[in-house]
Amino acid sequence: MVLLDPTLWTGALFSGDWTAAQDTRVVTEPATGNELGQAGLAVVGNVAEAARRAAEAQRQWAATPFHERAAVLRAAGQLFEEHAAEIQEWLIREAGCVRAKAGFETHVAAQECYEAAALASQPLGEVLPSEKKRLSLARRVPSGVVGVIAPFNAPLILGIRSVAPALALGNAVIHKPDPRTAVCGGVVIARVLQEAGLPDGVFHLLPGGADVGAAIVEDPLVRVISFTGSTAAGRTVGQLGARHLKRVHLELGGNxxxxxxxxxxxxxxxxxxxxxxxxxxxxxxxxxxxxxxxxxxxxxxxxxxxxxxxxxxxxxxxxxxxxxxxxxxxxxxxxxxxxxxxxxxxxxxxxxxxxxxxxxxxxxxxxxxxxxxxxxxxxxxxxxxxxxxxxxxxxxxxxxxxxxxxxxxxxxxxxxxxxxxxxxxxxxxxxxxxNDQTVDDEAVAPFGGVAASGTGSRFGGPTANIEAFTEVRWITMQGRIDPYP
Known part of the structure; x- marks a missing residue:
């Protein structure tokens, strides 16, 4: 099987199946300037429909038994490994990666999926003390629809590190990769999830510009935003998210x-x-x-x-x-x-x-x-x-x-x-x-910065991922209704 068969994704967006986009963008090889293909380009009007379908599909996905969600993520990890050479070629040609860096991306992508699969069976709550004679619980529940906005520089890792845990925890995802790396940062993830058996409508691929990103942040059905990019863009996303009362996780620039x-x-x-x-x-x-x-x-x-x-x-x-x-x-x-x-x-x-x-x-x-x-x-x-x-x-x-x-x-x-x-x-x-330099990343480790580098560790490891992509619900149960004055 050719995972990235151009007849599937050329000029198309993904929402469980591939449909023709209203607009397209030339996929360019920066080393040569050669055209590698034509990727579908989302417009603002695509966002509301994707969010509606995602919200509908998310309810059934969240109700899917945890071992079935885990199986999809494990299959995704295996596909990243089985098709590593094909994916790496796109990372080299579209993103300008040297071969070692392309290999690092596919390795981490597989590990992100395996670690996400393990999230599905993590304890998602705790028993709380209560002054009353009742059972009091704090339970983690899926946030709903998660918007993921990822940049060009490590397009596969910086997309899948949010997509995979969000899905494993029962969320649906709308993913907007940088249009300069729409294939290796977007099409690859869509095709892997499609072949892994993810149900239709749970994952949506919308490569696009800042206007599409803003529409994702603003849409009322999207409850959490996971953004990786420049500090300047992150400030804009954070301000827009606050205006719409969204939880926004920001991993930004550094020096x-x-x-x-x-x-x-x-x-x-x-x-x-x-x-x-x-x-x-x-x-x-x-x-x-x-x-x-x-x-x-x-x-x-x-x-x-x-x-x-x-x-x-x-x-x-x-x-x-x-x-x-x-x-x-x-x-x-x-x-x-x-x-x-x-x-x-x-x-x-x-x-x-x-x-x-x-x-x-x-x-x-x-x-x-x-x-x-x-x-x-x-x-x-x-x-x-x-x-x-x-x-x-x-x-x-x-x-x-x-x-x-x-x-x-x-x-x-x-x-x-x-x-x-x-x-x-x-x-x-x-x-x-x-006794090491500053560049590293592992799927098992919390990742994030402080100050102008972002809002802390919002990726990697079970604690950070569960906090990022779930909400806390307080639940109490008692054997009978107490009398009230």
């Missing part, structure tokens, strides 16, 4: 710091730092955006990081499986990256490596100095740029790391892990990796 202390293993620190900044061309919310390096070793660190960057091959990951960096998603994003690099040079930073591009292929870039005022240091670049700034004392390192509106991920490289734990306690972030 994560990597602290390299004076006792860190230099060779391994450079390797970790390069991965943290250059993985998927820096187009990851957890990307290492600030390298804070002790002044006694910063010169060697910059020299070795620049050498590493200069040796990394950049090119089309579909035709050359050995490239370390593929293309930036589009010209607008490339131009934003380059403008931040040039502005940082104007602010006093030195380009130690990179700083150039060929079409959508941006060279991995190391910026030496420039201080906190350099735009590439102060902003989320979302590109393969590693700004390096020195610190002289631990207190200075803590102050610099904490001096950001974001609070997503933190890496600390040192020979003294207890000292790292003490430092981590002083720097507000949702994620901390000691």
């Amino acid at each position: 994560s710091a990597l602290l390299v202390l004076d006792d860190a293993d230099m060779e391994r620190a450079v390797s970790a730092g390069a991965f943290g900044s250059f993985f998927h061309q820096g187009q990851i919310c957890m990307t290492t955006g600030r390298h804070l390096v002790h002044s006694s070793i910063v010169g060697d660190y910059v020299e070795q990081l620049a050498s590493k960057a200069q040796g990394l091959p950049v090119g089309d990951p579909y035709t050359d499986e050995n490239v370390a960096l593929g293309p930036i998603i589009d010209a607008a994003q490339r131009d934003k990256i380059h403008s931040l690099v040039r502005a940082s040079v104007d602010a006093g930073a030195r380009v130690a490596a990179g700083g150039t591009f060929d079409d959508l292929f941006y060279r991995p870039t190391v910026l030496d100095g420039g201080g906190a005022g350099a735009p590439a240091y102060a902003s989320e670049v979302f590109g393969p740029v590693a700004p390096v700034v020195p610190f002289s004392s631990v207190d200075e390192a803590v102050a610099m790391a904490a001096d950001s509106e974001y609070g997503l991920s933190l890496g600390i490289l040192t020979g003294d892990v207890m000292r790292a734990m003490e430092l981590a306690e002083r720097i507000p972030t949702g994620i901390v990796h000691i």
Whole structure:
């Protein structure tokens, strides 16, 4: 079976079956500019009908025995594994992933489904004490219809990590992937769920623009929004959700710091730092955006990081499986990256490596100095740029790391892990990796940031997922009706 047979999804939307869309969008390969197909594009008018059908289907899905819901999610995980090569090809060509990153996405997607399957049989309540002679319960019930809005950069993971647990817990889902990755971030999920046996109407695929996303947030039948994207867009979604009294889970941007202390293993620190900044061309919310390096070793660190960057091959990951960096998603994003690099040079930073591009292929870039005022240091670049700034004392390192509106991920490289734990306690972030770089994700772990990086851990692990996609209902039972005055 060809999972992604274009005759099924070309120019179509999904609501249990594939129906012709009113509009379409060319699926473009960023590495070459070639057309890969025509994806269906949703319009605002599609949202209300999808929400109505989802609300109807959700009631029966929620009443489905938990072991049957779990079986669908297990089958979905198996399909991700069985069709991994086919799915990875789309991730490489449509999203510009290198092969290792595409493999990581399919692996995590399968694990998200397996972990979601286990959610279906989790205890969903507790017995409460009561002043009266009765049984008092707090029970978790499905929220209803969940809207999932996911970005282009890790399109499969950032969609399925909300879709799978929401479905396992008895919800219906309307999923809006970024239209730039409508196939690998949307069609793939729809086809996997379709083949896994998910009942019609429980999952709806609506790739579209911001207007479609706004319509999903506003629709009265959609009770929970799970949004992953930029902080600017997240603020808009949060405000709109609050106006319509929706629960909104936001996983937003970051400008994560990597602290390299004076006792860190230099060779391994450079390797970790390069991965943290250059993985998927820096187009990851957890990307290492600030390298804070002790002044006694910063010169060697910059020299070795620049050498590493200069040796990394950049090119089309579909035709050359050995490239370390593929293309930036589009010209607008490339131009934003380059403008931040040039502005940082104007602010006093030195380009130690990179700083150039060929079409959508941006060279991995190391910026030496420039201080906190350099735009590439102060902003989320979302590109393969590693700004390096020195610190002289631990207190200075803590102050610099904490001096950001974001609070997503933190890496600390040192020979003294207890000292790292003490430092981590002083720097507000949702994620901390000691003796590792800032980019990682596992289906079993809670994931999320604080401050401008979002509303905390709303994905991953049973606790976060159950809280995200269920409501609490208080239930009491007593043997007879008490007399009232």
